Amino acid sequence: MPETRFISDMFRRLAGSGLGVLGRTRAGEDPVDMCHSLLDTRSEVSGLVLARHILDRLEQATPEDRRAAFSRIAAEFGPDETRLQHALSTYVPGDVAAARRLHFAAEPRSQGLIRAFNRVPGATARLVRLRAELLRDTRSDPALASLDQDFRHLFASWFTRGFLELRRIDWRTPANVLENIITYEAVHEIRGWDDLRQRVGDPDRRLFAFFHPAMPDDPLIFVEIALTRDIPKAIGPILDRDRDRIPPEKARVAVFYSISNCHVGLRGISFGNFLIKQVVEELRRDMEQLATFVTLSPVPGLRRWVGEEMQTEEGLIPKRLRKTLSELEGDTPPDPATLREVTALYLTRAHRASGGALDPVAHFHLGNGAILAHAHAEADASPRGMANSWGAMVNYLYDDSRIETNHQSYANTGDIALSSEIRALASQAAKG
Amino acid sequence: MPETRFISDMFRRLAGSGLGVLGRTRAGEDPVDMCHSLLDTRSEVSGLVLARHILDRLEQATPEDRRAAFSRIAAEFGPDETRLQHALSTYVPGDVAAARRLHFAAEPRSQGLIRAFNRVPGATARLVRLRAELLRDTRSDPALASLDQDFRHLFASWFTRGFLELRRIDWRTPANVLENIITYEAVHEIRGWDDLRQRVGDPDRRLFAFFHPAMPDDPLIFVEIALTRDIPKAIGPILDRDRDRIPPEKARVAVFYSISNCHVGLRGISFGNFLIKQVVEELRRDMEQLATFVTLSPVPGLRRWVGEEMQTEEGLIPKRLRKTLSELEGDTPPDPATLREVTALYLTRAHRASGGALDPVAHFHLGNGAILAHAHAEADASPRGMANSWGAMVNYLYDDSRIETNHQSYANTGDIALSSEIRALASQAAKG
Amino acid sequence: MPETRFISDMFRRLAGSGLGVLGRTRAGEDPVDMCHSLLDTRSEVSGLVLARHILDRLEQATPEDRRAAFSRIAAEFGPDETRLQHALSTYVPGDVAAARRLHFAAEPRSQGLIRAFNRVPGATARLVRLRAELLRDTRSDPALASLDQDFRHLFASWFTRGFLELRRIDWRTPANVLENIITYEAVHEIRGWDDLRQRVGDPDRRLFAFFHPAMPDDPLIFVEIALTRDIPKAIGPILDRDRDRIPPEKARVAVFYSISNCHVGLRGISFGNFLIKQVVEELRRDMEQLATFVTLSPVPGLRRWVGEEMQTEEGLIPKRLRKTLSELEGDTPPDPATLREVTALYLTRAHRASGGALDPVAHFHLGNGAILAHAHAEADASPRGMANSWGAMVNYLYDDSRIETNHQSYANTGDIALSSEIRALASQAAKG
């Protein structure tokens, strides 16, 4: 049923009756003042109408005005101080019930505000976009991070795994959803509808996405899959329009060649882990002959890391490699053998402060329990591929029987699961 | 897609690999100990499998064991004390960011636990049933109310208005949904499928329900509507199988004759307000000729109140009526004129401590902005109707142009919107 | 889209413009006269409205008036004689084009009439019901069989296999479809919604039906299936409400225990053959462990045949059996051993004039390529089962590897595929 229309009708009638809280929502009123009214009103319907007004106003505001509104909300919508002081005065360490009272009493009213917005039909997607703005503003105004905590907390609750729906996207999918896929693809750009058609409609291609029921046309994250005979060594042949298609029953390998998060506003809410594992189950159910599940992944941080290494005297790169790399001119890549060694070295030895691989893509897949299986030079000739990693790509292997142990080792000790190929490459590289 | 099957497959594989956290989920293990493991695990998949195990175990437990588990969860899953002490030590009254830190630090881990349960596909409905058990246990063990706060807080967030879907239920609705309607009807029992058929399939009947996407076959609340020529004075003719049907285009009045909340486990999460208003909009859109939207409602607290009044010397019932009522034998109702007066007196004068009408049905509709319009004797001959109100029923009128003012008056001052008929009856009654 | 509403709106407008062919459709006009107008009109819209009128009139007519209308239609809507005479005059034996001209010229205008009716949205189901009336009238007025040929010819074209859709019916199916299933079950009566629920909703039960897109809520034929561990010997345990359910993955046998044609008006249009074979494929795809596909079928003609045999001196029943049977009193069945022998004798030796088994159920399954596998006494204690076959039932086995050879043998030579059990029983019986 057309929920939005319901609110529109309701609003028209209420506006007609010309009274109460809505009388105050003059065109010129400040949206943050309206937020205070919203939390004051006890009428659900007026609240709904008012909440919609405020969302409209925040969306139409200039970036500066919106940031100012965020700042005021962060500052003015703290907890009810009286209630909080009372809870504090009765708090006894170790008393769970008292702590719970403290928790509820300390809840910033900004959370109630975001919840009030989310009652408006269709608001969930709008709040996701609003948080994207907030995240951008937070870079220049770190005080806003406090307000973002509220968004993140509520989004984690609303976008819970149990509410998400996995859907296959194909050439029978509604065009408005497909259009979103074109827009959101972040790894290997989709160049128009013909390119999309082969990625979703070809017999040896698959695309799966997670959706939230409150955003039914708008995917949250999706993964693109190629069904192939062998583990691929480069992205070009997969994206090539003139490639040979194979019938799915001939495929032995499912290649996850692109994973795209669709919404900046959902940063920190993780879906990817489940997506891959659930898609593996789906594919296996339909095609028993599939034996191997593997990614073809970029190595986005390689060249930046090499650059930083070359600045320091005492890095992880041994002298021999250091010399070879220092002789490269401009954007010329190292020779393939060297590039594969450096890639293996980077992915296995370069760690983040918190432990785990420095490379974000590696961190994601290793954290999921995958194995770093193969490294390829001359695998991605795109400008971005060359700029980030001299065209190097790698395969992460999802092997059911080892996923859980790998995951646990990586989580507990930071140990990275490696194939013997990568182990040999990394050893060779480290020798110097 | 069959989400549950995904988890089953996943579990089978993981169990096959025989390790880690799942190795510990022995048949005999205590579910609360398993809850601690659940919050400790960093693997989403293991967490999912474990959460499903715990839900299974809690559902299959004896009532005593379940209550014991609830008690332990309430007691053992308080906040992280270290983090909380740190937040307390840096708290400064009036500092919103510090209060926010306090709020998050004081969050009981029981909330994280309930969120972890809700990641399991299909878990939402199970949690709703679990809370129904918890509410029952709370009656004998008030300490559990603290844990219930967590459930209520999370449910209010998950069952937000913006996620709900209004659906018309008719004779083309899947049988499993209709079966739920039969089960959940709480006001005027549905006596089997033939009775249901006329309530949803007859041309002059409507039934609308709210659904949550995570419980797609299970309504949350529904309302039954009769389309009639005139405002009805009794429920019998509406439920009668042999009544004359009218074509919907002849109807002038939409009668909300039954509103049922489907889940005890959603107590305190309000849907009814919106349901009625949205249904009014739906009906009006389809049938422009509808001029009047009115309920036919029970007066559930009438006889209890009269009984209590008769126990006291100084009640609201004046002497004349008191005498008449004291002469009634057994369950014999007062004469119609007296009954209507007493009903009007009760609904307009008997108040709850917090203000507002004592009668729960009156409180609901008046709080929604309706007008108490008519009182009828000999309106409900059912055993419950006779036991609760000697067969009296009333009409609450939903008049668009006055809903918002009525709502605000009632909310702010407790003033009840009355028709002149009710006003006269109540005055007459009060005269003594 | 609401097609019927379109016609209604159209009609209202046309009626408003008050003219032409519709001006003549006075309430009192004879529907057959209206049929002549219908074929004369060149306006598709007027034709549509007129056709709907005629259908209304024929449906509301008394049986006598309807039969009279059928008679007139059969007599008055022959071919265009002028055109036919012309086609005859140019016909040359062996000239295919000339024969084709003759075919089209000889087409009775009654076919055009039925086609004109079928243009009305929703008319297909109405025509099926109308033919049911026609078939009944044909019994008393054989001249109507000529008109029935037109119906049957057109229905065979419209209800072509390629247009039909196989759907699983379960407890999520809309109630209006389920209600039809209750009504149409012809073999083992469904006693209300609880009985239906177990037949469609229990984990070890299945129900599949064929639908035509023009009758989306109205099944054409359906089959009920029990998933069991062993080939069943009686219907009672299958229909028993208190039976033990088994999880489908434990089933080894799929039992087709009831096949119902839903519409008398589709007599002569065959669906059953495909239904069983397609359902076998469906079941096998979902449940690889199913090893045996078998019916549990009545023997509807047994006692009638025995009765006729006993009237003649020289029948198929040998003396020994004849004596035993002649000693039976009233409805007392023969002893189980004798009953199984007689059943085997009847099904294997009693032939119809055109060849093939005399028993209609046997003829259907044997014609489909099934094997007559087992005979059971004391298998159906229902009044009908006792009246028709003293409670005997049989299993026909669908064995993929032999279906096509069996079908061909039966079709070409009338040879019946038998198990050794039945062969032995029949031999034993024939020995006398």
Add this chain to the structure above:
Amino acid sequence: MPETRFISDMFRRLAGSGLGVLGRTRAGEDPVDMCHSLLDTRSEVSGLVLARHILDRLEQATPEDRRAAFSRIAAEFGPDETRLQHALSTYVPGDVAAARRLHFAAEPRSQGLIRAFNRVPGATARLVRLRAELLRDTRSDPALASLDQDFRHLFASWFTRGFLELRRIDWRTPANVLENIITYEAVHEIRGWDDLRQRVGDPDRRLFAFFHPAMPDDPLIFVEIALTRDIPKAIGPILDRDRDRIPPEKARVAVFYSISNCHVGLRGISFGNFLIKQVVEELRRDMEQLATFVTLSPVPGLRRWVGEEMQTEEGLIPKRLRKTLSELEGDTPPDPATLREVTALYLTRAHRASGGALDPVAHFHLGNGAILAHAHAEADASPRGMANSWGAMVNYLYDDSRIETNHQSYANTGDIALSSEIRALASQAAKG
């Protein structure tokens, strides 16, 4: 359910059992010989498999081989001569039952063949394409027209109005359907997905199509509509990407600016009449404010007719106009005033042999009951528009209150309904 998969599975099993009719379907066998086998087989399943084989073979054949197959089918699949001779021998003129026997006896077996093909799931669309080939071949081999009669006869029965479904096409429609729309648009080419998006997704645009249930993704005919403030005078502003959109509630006029038949193979099966009228009802239901329903139509035959007129001494064009037109150089159009006169003259005076307007688009809309309302010069600057009509276009007006009378006048007497504007233009033109 995946019908095609059922047949595939069935075929695999049957092929595995390696026997009977299928044993004969060797790769090299002639498809027409296989057609004879098909009509001989009594097994429905074998027939289905065989029919699918033949369709595959006919589709994969070279154009020459396919035409040869059509020729043989036309010649070899006449009626059963014995049966026909018998029916002829018992035929008595005027005996309806005897004529009916003749009709059925004379039925060419080619019809049975086409029906057998249509039992294959998905075959309907394939038969439509096959008939398109047949129609093309008929141009060079008129004897094939006889076989085409069978196709046309059966298609008229299968594509009956009562089976068709009207659907709105918008930006939420599956991409495979939209892709078909792009392909099929025959009047004003759709230049890619962006152009499509505005035609189906813009708030003031609509597209409706008829579908047959056996071809659910493949429209039969569709109409494109612009919602505007005024009756348009040219196509350019309607197709312009940079035009001003209007909210639908501001529209007063619905303009049918393009109607496309999608399948050559459905030639002679008319849908357009109903399409327009039903779409008018749909639009009116949603948007009560629409007051005018009008086309913006090409005049495809104008310049050809003028050319032919100019060749003859005694045509319809009077001297004055003749002189002006004869002075035009190359493709230069006449001045607007002259062009409008010539257009009015052509559409109102140039008749086809069977009566009615010569111009096919005029014939279509006038036959539907529309009024020729306005003529515009400089209305279609496209190459085709200039080549066909020097850029002239016209509006046909659908006025409910006059549709039926107009239709009847045109059908019975060929009278064309004209606005006073067109009447004046035509008179002016005729004056010479």
